[in-house]
Amino acid sequence: MGQTPSHEAVHASKAELTAHLADRFARKCYEPLELYSFKDNFRSLADREGDVRxxxxxxxxxxxxxxxxLAVSPVVFHMLSFIGxxxxxxxxxxxxxxxxxxxxxxxxxxxYTKVLAKGxxxxxxxxxKSLAVYDRKLSEIESRTPGSSTDPSQGHVRSHAPGFAVDQVGDDVGDDDAAADDDELVMAALDSLDINDAFITGDAHAATTRGAMIPADNFRRLIMLLLLTSPLSPHESLSAYADxxxxxxxESLRATAENVLSAFIDVExxxxxxxxxxxEVVPVSLPYIFNGLSPLxxxxxxxxxxxxxKRKDGIAAPAPAVLATPPLLQDKGQILNLDILSQLSFFIDGGDLFRRLRLxxxxxxxxxxxxxxxTKVFNWRAPTILLVSGTRLDSTASRRGSESVFCDSLPPQRFPNGSAPDRDRLVFGVFIRQPWRVTNKECFGSDDMLLFQLAPTHDVFPASKINKNYAAxxxxxxxxxGITxxxxPPPTSSSSRHAPLRHLGPVSLVLxxxxxxxxxxxxxxxxxxxxxxxxxxxxDFQERFSIDDIEVWGCGGDEEARIQRERWEWEAREAEARRRVNLGTGDIAADRALLEMAGLIGGNRSGGSMG
Incomplete structure (x- = not known):
């Protein structure tokens, strides 16, 4: 089907234009076998009312x-009814x-990116917009607007129901000016239909974000679903993760969803x-949160x-050998579980995580x-994820022993806690692409590092391109x-009685x-x-905590594991060889020759008495 001329598109009905765009999507976005399967699924699933399926x-x-x-079905259907x-x-x-x-x-x-290139x-x-509802006043105004309610026989139903209304929602200041609410996808789609600017302006601004909000409970349910779908492949069903x-x-799934939700709002x-x-939050802290919708x-x-x-002759072809799928998480940790793994995939590419992490x-x-x-971490030559969990220190309790020593080493200025007092289990982490090393005067790492918090509030702190005090x-x-x-990096210890206080960077984690x-x-x-x-x-906030667990997970496959294993084996052989060196056997000449070869004696070095 060729592109409709602009003077004809203006006079075409919305149903005709929708059919035209759907036809373009079908032809350009799907393989013939995919489109055949889609039609077959729709026919087998659809209900019929009159001529409408x-x-x-x-x-x-x-x-x-x-x-x-999860009670997420109404939320998903609300999304689809809008996007449709x-x-x-x-x-x-x-x-x-x-x-x-x-x-x-x-x-x-x-x-859609195969068709809608612009924006x-x-x-x-x-x-x-597909998840949002509107406050009661806006809903009532829209319900009185001509065209907001149509005959069901025409394939439309009344717009946003008052049952979704919430009270006193604040406007998003500066977002919904008449010129600022252009939806890139809508504009690109209408542009692809060759509709003139006046018609675009009349419809593209119909569903704005003014007064709109996603109810916290709805989004919590959706987050729980997205945690489940994040590792999903197109051929896998959700029932495979029923456990x-x-x-x-x-309960773990709910708790993780609550942590993610707290990145947006305080639900109380x-x-x-x-x-x-x-x-503000999604691009920085949760850029991949909706990726699980695609395989679903x-x-x-x-x-x-x-x-x-089946072959053409009707004889079934032999079934291909089915390879066992490795588990999403091959090792068990004290901190990392499947829910935390899915939470990590909301801001770290899942290709680096699922079925690729090694403890x-x-x-x-x-x-x-x-x-x-x-010993365990430094030989890994691929990216790593450090996780540390702990319990918040009580600022009102008296400090004794090692806790007192640690707190006395910190600057006296202390910011308030970053979350509610009753949520005192903390989980922080760092994603590092460079191998670990001992530091002296300079830190290691690069500007692709991520410092993050997973509980009780989800937060991500990307690395700067200017300040390079990444990791030490x-x-x-x-x-x-320690690890910072x-x-x-802390200065070399001075000979003075009192060491200087620890330096805490503006956004920093110290162990x-x-x-x-x-x-x-x-x-x-x-x-x-x-x-x-x-x-x-x-x-400003600060979290002081006693450490419960620390884990480091390597991102990589069999090759990275092989390199690390060979390095460990080499170090074990070297340690055993050094252990077996036995000086003082009575052969002074042989022992002296060995020490000279090692550079320990000879020249001006006496090496001490051998007798």
Missing amino acids: YLKEDTIARFLELPDI AFPFLRDAPVILSFEQMIMVVTIMTER ATNRRKLLF RFAGSAL KSPGITFAQFR FEHFLFSKNLDLS LYSGADAGYSMGSFE FTKPPAAHP FGSA DSSFEFGVFNHDYTSRGGAFSTSVSRKL
Whole structure:
């Protein structure tokens, strides 16, 4: 089908234009086998009312195998009913007939980029609108607007129901000027239909973000679903991960979703997420959070009725050998579980995580010391993820012993805690692409590092390109040996009685050399140092904690593991060879020759008495 001339497109109905865009998506975004499977799935799933074939909420939930326990089906259906109206968002929500489902699957799987080149790299704003509801006043105004309610026989239903209304939602100041609310996807789609500017302006601004918000409970449910779908492949079903939303695993899933939700709002004070909050937090702290939607909706492109194993002669071809799929997480850790792994994939590429992480160091197994840390971690030549969990120190309790020594080494200025007092379990981490090394005067790392917090609040602090105090692994005789991120290496210990106080960078994480205590510092007023300040918590805060566990996970495959194993074996042989050197056997000449070869005696070095 050729492109409709502009003078004809202006007079075409919305239904004709939607059909035209759906046809273009179908032809250019799908392979013939995928389109055949999509049509077959739609025919087998659709209900019929008159001449209209459409998908219902429970049908979609059953096909995608959405877990009933999450109660996420209404949230997903609300999204799809909005996205199905694309690009004419004024008509949302719509009945999900064939053309509307083409829109849904194309946008959810991000295949639209093959057609909508102009401004089509970002679906974030459209997803927000599909999840958002509006305050009561705006809903009432829209319900009185001509065209907001249409005859169901025409394939449309009344726009945003008052049942979704919430009270007193603040506007997103500066976002919804008449010229500022252009939705890139909508504009690109209408442009591809060759519709004139006047018509674009009339419809593209119908669904704005003014007064819109995503209810906190709705988004919590969606986050739980996204945690499950993040490792999903197009051929996998959610039922394969049924053990992740049952029993105690469900509580872990809920707790992780709560931590992610707290990146946007304090649920005790706010009923929902505004577009300003969504727009600030997602690109920095959760850039990949919606990636799991793509494999989930790819399921529409695989038909169970299509049997490719049969040959033309009717004889079934031999089934290919099925290789066992390795688990998402090959090792068990004290901190990292499947939910935390999925949370990490919200801001670290899942290709570096799922089925590729290896536990290099665990304090619970190898001992809490820098020596065992160095032995286990330093030979890994690929990216690593350090995780540390702890319990917040009580600022009101009297300090004794090692806790007192640690706290006395910190600057006297202390910011308030970064989260509610009743949420005192803390989890921090660092993603490092460079190999670890001992530092003296200069830190290691690069500007692709990430410092982050996972609990009780999700937050990500990207590295700076200017300040290079990224990571330091400092041994004695440094004044304060340990592991630091975002702070300059500590100076060499002086001969004075009192060592200088620890230097805390504006945004920094410090672990003492005994792996007993740690501190995270966030000096927002400084505007950041080696790591950027939080985009959601625009305040000064500090977390002092006793360390419960430390883990380091290596990102890599079999080749990285082989290199590390060979290095460990070489070091073991060298240690054994040194242990077997036995001087003082009685052969003075032989012992002296060996010491001279080692450079320990000879010249002006006497080496001591051999007799």
